[in-house]
Amino acid sequence: MINKKMTLLLGMSMIGAAVFGGCSKDGTGQNGDGASKPASAKAADTTPVTLKFAVHLPINEEFKQLYIEPVTKKYPHISFEFFEASNFKAYDQLIASGEVPDLYISFNGNMPGLKERAINMDMKPLLQSHQVDLKRFEQNFLDDIQYAVTEKGELYGLPIETAFHALYYNKDIFDKFGAPYPKDGMTMEDAVELAKKVTRNENGVQYRGWDFGSIVRMAQPLGLVYIDPKTEKAVTSSESWRRVFELGKQIYSIPGNEPSKDSKKNGLNGFTKERTIAMLNETSKFSQLKEAEKDGFKWDVVQHPFYADKPNIYGNSTVYMIGAVPTTKHMEQVLQVMEVLTSDEVQMNVSKSGRISPLKNEAVKKAFGQGDPSLQNKNVAGIVKGNPVKYPVYLYREIAEPLTNTKFNDYMNRSDDVHTILRELDYEINQAVATQK
Secondary structure, X not given: OHHHHHHHHHHHHHHHHHHHOOOOOOOOOEOOOOOEOOOOOOOOOOOOEEEEEEEOOOOOHHHHHHHHHHHHHHOOOEEEEEEEOOOHHHHHHHHHOOOOOOEEEEEXXXXXXXXXOOOOOOOHHHHHXXXXXXXXXXXXXXXXHHOOOOOOOOOOOEEEEEOOOEEEEEHHHHHHOOOOOOOOOOEHHHHHHHHHHOOEEEOOEEEEEEEOOOHHHHHHHHOOOOEOOOOOOEOOOOHHHHHHHHHHHHHHXXXXXXXXXXXXXXXXXXXXXXXXXXXXXXXXXHHHHHHHHOOOOOEEEEEOOEOOOOOOEEEEOOEEEEEEOOXXXXXXXXXXXXXXXXOHHHHHHHHHOOOEOOEOOHHHHHOOOOOOHHHOOOOHHHHOOOEEEOOOOOOOHHHHHXXXXXXXXXXXHOOOOHXXXXXXXXXXXHHHHHOOO
């Protein structure tokens, strides 16, 4: 068994040398001009291969242009069979049908569930033996991946893009009521006061000042968890969760600002289609907003509002990452794909398209949104004034998060004090977790 393991590691090390190439004199793995070094003299295997690729992101033309075409251009022997995998059910179906993928794109919050399904692996030893320069990436995004499951620091893949949090606003509503537009640098309290100015009922139409989506999103900038990783007991009855629940109730208690019973009038649909929501805090939604703009929707964006004691911090950075499935028989080709997707060239285009690149490269950062003409008159610079919170280690998130959202809705509709509500939430989470053990 030991011999087999040593042989596997030796084989992977040789693959890494061929795929990622050696290090430069300064240890960066790049030439002096910042371009990647060519692969080593060892001939790469160019036998045609089709990789089974599970992808969480929308598999649309933009995705193919950004990520797939550069791979097939550099490595024409590689083709793909795509599987949409935006939830664990999709992975369960793939596993049950024997269609286990070779590689995947998912996000850091999914790492615990993928680990349970043996889809991911700690790639840090493999990447280190391949002399992959991890210093090219912002450390916080690597940390968001490698501490997503445990505190051991297992690196399940490489980041390719990250979602941001921002505050979008409907310019027409602010113009209608003569209210000032939102601005960068607002605290939560500032946003509440502004929401009051644009929450009105006019000619039978209810305009809502601020839809914050879900209470769990409001908790994220504080780095809150539902369950203590050490005790595996719920901790939602804390003072920090009380603060979040009370803020959420304050926002939705603005007369006329409560969520509509008609779900189509809430969230992104209420903002872009019904157009009765003045402000919406959301993640990266440029594609949907650009579609709405074609139909006359006037919008802009500012920095996500923050808690006064956590200045310039927004919620969890959804770090989209690419990783190898440990059972793949095509590790060399998987690594070639990872090499291309994290290259400066591809990441420059990622940034230009209005997606946050995980690279430290300043030129890449400055290119954010510049490749999209429809973003030229938008305040995209405001988005990057904020920074993501350190991603917490979530336990049983798929259980606790829906219960938390439901309990907040109860809080909105009941007269019970917040402490009673949160003690109930602790109990319900603990009961639900106990059934899973």
